[in-house]
Amino acid sequence: MTYIYSFLFTASLCLIAQIILDNTKLTPGHITSIFVVIGAFLDIFNIYDRIITRVGAGALVPITSFGHLLVHGAMQTSIPSGLMGVSMGIFSLTSSGIASAIFFSFIFALIFKPKN
Amino acid sequence: MYNFKKTFQPINGDKMEQQNYETIVNKHKPKENRLLNALLAFLTGGLIGAFGNFLQEAYSYFLDISKNDAAVLMLTTLIFLACLFTALGFFDSFAKVGKMGLIIPITGFAHSMQSAILDYKKEGLIYGFGANIFRLAGSVILYGVVAAYIFGIIRYAIMGG
Numbered sequence: 001m002t003y004i005y006s007f008l009f010t011a012s013l014c015l016i017a018q019i020i021l022d023n024t025k026l027t028p029g030h031i032t033s034i035f036v037v038i039g040a041f042l043d044i045f046n047i048y049d050r051i052i053t054r055v056g057a058g059a060l061v062p063i064t065s066f067g068h069l070l071v072h073g074a075m076q077t078s079i080p081s082g083l084m085g086v087s088m089g090i091f092s093l094t095s096s097g098i099a100s101a102i103f104f105s106f107i108f109a110l111i112f113k114p115k116n
Numbered sequence: 117m118y119n120f121k122k123t124f125q126p127i128n129g130d131k132m133e134q135q136n137y138e139t140i141v142n143k144h145k146p147k148e149n150r151l152l153n154a155l156l157a158f159l160t161g162g163l164i165g166a167f168g169n170f171l172q173e174a175y176s177y178f179l180d181i182s183k184n185d186a187a188v189l190m191l192t193t194l195i196f197l198a199c200l201f202t203a204l205g206f207f208d209s210f211a212k213v214g215k216m217g218l219i220i221p222i223t224g225f226a227h228s229m230q231s232a233i234l235d236y237k238k239e240g241l242i243y244g245f246g247a248n249i250f251r252l253a254g255s256v257i258l259y260g261v262v263a264a265y266i267f268g269i270i271r272y273a274i275m276g277g
Contacts, residue, residue: 002173003166010165010221011158017216018157022150028219029252033259035220040263044271057172058165060187061194061221063256070264071271078272086268090261097222098257100192101199102249105230108203109245114234115205 006058009051013062032063039067069093153215160217168194168221191222198223202230228252 017031026034039062042048048068052059059065070090077089091098168190176186201207207227211218218224229249236248250257 003169006169007162007166010168011162011217014161014217014220015154015158017220018154019150021216022153028216028224029255031216032219032224033255036256036260037263040260040267044267044274046275057169057183057187057190060172060191061165061168062161063220063222063225066222066225066256067260067263070260071268074264074268075271078268083269083272086265086272090264090268096188097191097195097225101195101226101229101253104196104199105226105233105249106245108199108230109233109237112203112234114237 002056002058005055006061009055010058010062013064035062035064036067039064040071041067043068043071066094066097069097156213157215157217160214161220162217164194164217164221164223194222195226198226199230202227203234207231225253225256228256 013035017035020026020031021028039048042051042064048059048064049072052065070093073093074086074090076085076092078085081088171190171193172183172186175181175189176183179186179189181189198207201210207218211227218227229252232251232253233245233249236244236251238244239248
């Protein structure tokens with residue numbers, strides 16, 4: 001059942017993004033930035049966590065989960081160390097994504113030549 | 117040679133050309149089918165979401181790790197595949213079909229970094245790789261961190277962490 005929910009959740013987000021792209025002058029860069037901010041906003045009242053428990057890992061795939069994980073990491077360190085913890089742990093959960101993206105793109109850029 | 121050149125000069129001057137130009141361009145512009153675009157984005161995005169869910173369950177079942185670790189491994193796999201296909205040159209032709217279905221998932225984030233770093237390869241390791249890797253992905257990180265800082269403080273004030 002989580003497969004169907006994962007399919008529908010990611011698919012509907014991509015559908016919304018495609019409709020925005022086709023009908024406005026916003027570029028894909030604008031849309032991904034907006035979606036990250038929306039994901040961070042939805043984590044204020046734990047809404048995104050509820051979506052993840054319902055939908056499964058499909059909710060972690062879209063870029064909205066990036067904003068959600070930023071807020072979530074900030075909250076993990078703010079519990080022991082107060083308001084300063086917001087800046088201490090902001091990258092703690094997303095670091096695996098950012099680090100592996102940097103690492104793989106560097107390695108592949110060394111190996112492969114640019115096409116076109 | 118002179119006769120050959122003369123035949124290619126415009127007969128009625130530039131005004132006529134400019135007036136016709138827009139109508140001719142509009143006639144030959146490829147019409148984008150928005151319904152088809154939306155459907156393709158829906159299908160590709162959904163397939164990637166279901167594939168991510170499948171990977172997470174397969175990792176946690178076969179490698180015997182917790183669901184959270186399996187989710188991290190799943191995201192790393194998707195990033196690896198996106199980087200590899202971008203470097204091989206396939207990703208752009210995929211994105212022509214899948215449109216935003218490939219940009220909104222984490223694959224789009226990896227693709228933006230890989231394509232930026234590959235495009236500036238000839239400028240060297242420091243000013244090519246180092247200066248340009250966040251050229252496109254930087255906006256996601258910038259606005260994500262600004263939003264997370266503000267919303268994190270709000271959430272800390274309301275819910276206490």
